[in-house]
Amino acid sequence: MNCNGCLEKLDLYLDRELTDAELGDVRGHLERCPPCEHRYLLLAGMKRLVKVCCDQGAAPSHLRQKLVQILF
């Protein structure tokens, strides 16, 4: 696998959307290629950051109460 092939699959690799064989190919390339690994780490760091930052906060309690009345 060359760099272009690796970069094309980087999103899929990050999101665990590859077959085991493809996964192994990408991982193998990343271990040998610091620039691609660098890109991967950045991409992975961003995904983690987005998840952590956007996944905070609860629904207001008055909304919850209103929904309980509607649903039950």
Add this chain to the structure above:
Amino acid sequence: MTTLVAVAENRNGTRFAEEAMGHLDTLYRGALRLTRDPAQAEDLVQDTYVRALRYQHSYQEGTNMKAWLFAIMRNLFWDRFKGGRPEDVSLDGDGELSLYDTLKDPTAVPESEVLDRIAADEVVRAVERLPELHREVVLLVDVEGFSYKDAAQVLGVPIGTVMSRLHRARQQLQKSLQDYARESGIVREEKESA
């Protein structure tokens, strides 16, 4: 007999409602990211639950209720706030952002350190600045952890569309955060050439 059926149906309804309520916080956060307004987010979530209740017979028990609820909410969002659901047009221009390349310099600040120093508020703002079609893919895949297949189902588009929107969204996010990092002095200005 009728009473037994009624009791059973009532019990199913309660179970449905309980499971649906278990997704309230995550739906509200999604609504907040979509509408960018707490009052509108509340309306959207409430309407989503009302519609879910009305169509609960179409939900198959044991399938992905979170995805089902997100699909309802997402369609309501487009119908109500954007005047109709989007055509499956490509937003993707040609101009590839070259940010991956600008970060190839091994002497640059390590990416993880840069990311660690970006405030959570700024990340949320960067997500909220994305065009809606890109934003919703990021919400589904990166925040909610949906597979491409589930995200495609929620959005009613082919998996390839999910992939291209996600890729584009991540490039935009990276550019946003990179710009922020430079402007706020977290990373030094890089030279134009090289």
